[in-house]
Amino acid sequence: MNTSIDFRLIRQLWLFLAVAEEQHFGRAAARLNMSQPPLTEQIKVLEQSLKLQLFERSRRGTQLSPAGAAILPAVQQFASQVERLQLVIREVASGQSGVLHIGAVTSAMLETVPPLLDSLRQAYPHLTVFIKEIDSVEAIPALKSGELDLAFVRLDGDVGSGIMTMPLSEDRLAVALPKDHSLAALSRVSLRSLANEELVMSSRERSPVYFDLLTSVCRAHGFAPRVLHEVRTITSQIAYVGCGQGVALVPSSMRKVAPENVVVRPLKERIMVVAAALAWNSNRYHPMVDVAVSWLKKKK
Structure with missing residues (x-):
């Protein structure tokens, strides 16, 4: 890994961001508590080092060039990350507060995470x-690297490498159907009756354990699923069904978020799936992780 840091470039990008947001060198200089000539000079140096023209200057003012507009989002993201780092450092240095980084799938953010946060606060x-929406497949690398302290995802069983998992909730498998679908009139739907239906599935790339589970369940009932779409989240499955893009196997609790044109019917077969599981890295000690795990164990 290259450990050299070009601090001059970092400062110049900060200056670029001020000019880009103010669209005026004078206002940007005032915002930065510096005079305008050195600001103008530093932007010129940055343009020369990047071999890009970042601004178009005219009598009407200062506008971003196409190149400047192209790099602006990345510079804004960088600035946000630096501000977040400064906040974490101040809080850790003060010794008055802890910092907890949590990743969660959308469904967990709606139901599982809020009660825990209320208790912790x-x-x-x-x-x-800090909360970050993630896919289940992102959890393990993020926990290993220390980017996340806790992850609320759809994982089950031993994943190795010191990553511990704890199932938090199970839910009965159901099927989401368009309201005018012939099966929507039934109170319960047999899994086998979906053999010829086009399915909307959570992507295997984003949640391999969950995808493989649903696929194996279908095969165990005599058919290979006809997957029309692989989507990012379970809520996306519901949305696709609402747009007439097939049917979807989802946890029964998803009926709470289904729109009026989608019905969620339980399967006749009692098939339970992990709706949410907690994952954390046992090789990284964090006192608040221990507190969260203990609280969630009591609530199970």
Whole structure:
């Protein structure tokens, strides 16, 4: 890994961001508490080093060039990450609060995560929590690298490498159908009756354990699923069904978020799936992780 850091470039990008947002060198200089000539000079140096023209200057003012507009989102993201780093450093240095990084699939963010956060904030009012929406497949690498402290995802069983998992909730498997579908009139739907239906599935790339489970369930009932779409989340499955793009095997609880043109019917077969599981890295000690795990164990 290259450990050299071009701090001059970092400063110049910060100056670029100010000019880009103000669209005026004078206002940007005032915002940065510096005079305009050195700001103008630093932007010229940045343009020369990047071999790009970042601004178009005219009597009407300063506008981003196409190249400047192209790099602006990445510079804004970088600036946001630096500000977040500064916040974490200040809080850790003060010793008055902890920082917890949580990743979660969308369904867990709706149901499982909020009660935990309420409890933690009551017990630890200075705790800072960062939440990031992730796919299940992202959890393991992020926990290994330390980017995340906790992950609420659809994982089951031993995943190795010191990553611990704890199932939090199970749900009965159901099928989401367009409201005018012939099977929608039934109170329960047999899995075998879906053999000729086009299915919307959560992508194997994003949640391999969940995808393989549903595929094996279909095969165990005598058919190979006809997958029309692989989508990012279970909520996306519901949305696709609402757009007439097939039917979807989903946890029964998804009826809470189904729109009026989608019905969710339980299967006749009692098939349980892990709706949410907690994952954490046992090789990385974090006191708030221990607190969260203990709280969730009591709530099971």
